[in-house]
Amino acid sequence: MTHTVGNDGAEAAVRAPTPSLPTPTPELRRSSRSRGWVIVRGVLLRIGGGLFVLWAAATLTFFGLRLIPGDPAQAILGGPGSQASAEALAQVRADYGLDQPIWVQYIAQLGRLATGDLGTSYSLRSPVAEVIGAQIGGTLLLAALALIVAWAxxxxxxxxxxxxxxxxxxxxxxxxxxxxAVPHFWLATVLVLVFSTALRWFPAVSTAGPEGLVLPVLTLALPLAGFLGQVMRESVLDALSAPFVLSARARGESENGVRWRHVLRHGSLPGIALSGWAFGFLVSGAVVVETIFARPGLGRTLLNAVQLRDVPLVVGVVLVVALGYVIMTVATDAASRLADPRLRRQGVAL
Structure with missing residues (x-):
């Protein structure tokens, strides 16, 4: 702000002093640096944990397939019934590096995966990335619908x-x-007998239309709903006696308002936190469901690949599922913090 004052006929401008901002104290600077380090450390831990999950999944799958009796070279040539000659088997082993020690094959496999190369399917003679890309949509749709139904x-x-x-x-x-406690294969059988054979409401084999999704989705959703229902019910009971609910009632809020605005929000937190695990549960169940209902997808592809000892395809599918689990875990953790103000106030890093 500027104003003028007269002095012997001359005007002098006098500027009012502007208020100065408080100088950050050493404690504030240390607190800011500490908070920034917590965020960086949280991000690094997330990345490191995700990479460890992917490495562990690839490693266990690689060595687990080696324990299955049979020759991978025969799988490449069409299986034991191909009657391949010894010369053809030797040539395939040399071409695919199967004549090398297993640790050399393992290092080569990790090297290819590190560059994003999932390899070529032994049985389908196609790049693994293309095979997964053609099948992943059906499994993701099935898992997403089952998760929504289970939550409801x-x-x-x-x-x-x-x-x-x-x-x-x-x-x-x-x-x-x-x-x-109900296993997927038993539940699928009961649903087919009741709703397909007896009532004829839905097809026993999954079709392209929405009616073909009903029984597979219910088969995946009902066991998950039972588990989520148990943890949510306990959380709802805890919330009903929590101080924030008592405060809401004291303010005159209706019982429906208390339940919908406060209790259900608190009760859904365990379900949100378990959604990452639920994704893995649904994908593992998809192996059974897609096979029973003859539905194309990653589960059915994985089962066929294991039976044929198709190492690149099995490793590729497992890695994609593991990556989906990592992404879902991070997403559900972020959703939990958005839904629970206590976590936001604590300033815990994502």
Whole structure:
């Protein structure tokens, strides 16, 4: 701000002093650096953990396939029934490096994977990346729909069993335990017998239309819903007696408002945290579901590749699933922090 004052007929400009910002104290600077280091360390730990998961998945898969009886060279030439000559087998072993010691093959495999080269499928004679790209869409759609349905069933059971009295709580708990314990192959068989053979509502074999997704999605979703329902119900019960719920009721908020705005948000936190694990659960279940319902996807591709000892294809599928698990884990961790203000206030790094 500037104003003028007269002095012997002359004007002099006097500028009012501007307020100065407080000088950061050494404690504030140390706190800022510490917070930045926590964030960097959290990011580095996430990256390191993800790389370790991918390395472990590739390593265990590589050596696990070597323990399966049989000759990989015969798998490349069409399996034991191909009646390949000894000269052809020797040539294939030399071409694919199968005549090298196993540790040399392992290092070569890691080197190719580090450059993004998943190799060529032994049985399909196509690049592994192309095979996975053609099959991954169906499995992701199946897993995503199953996760949504499982979440809806679990939340519905949690709400109903916690507000319906002792009978509802006992029935809901029983349904959750039974659903979580049911194996996929048995559940798929029952669903086919009831809804396909008896009622003729849905096809027994998965088709291109939406009706072909109903039974596979239910087969994957119901066991997961039972497990999620158990952890969500316990979290909802804890939230009902929490101080923030008592405060909301004291402010005059309705019971429905308390449940929908506070209790369910708190009750969904364990389900959000477990969604990364749920992704792996759904993909592993897809191996059974896609086989039973003759549905194309990564699960069915993985099963066929293991039977044929197709090492590059098996390793490629496992790595893609492991990468999806890592991404889902990071995403669910971020979603948990967005849903829980306590984690944001703690300033924990993602």
């Amino acid at each position: 069933i679990a939340l519905g059971l949690a709400v109903w069993s916690t507000r319906g009295g002792r009978i509802a709580a006992a029935v809901g708990s029983t349904l959750e335990i039974v659903a979580a």
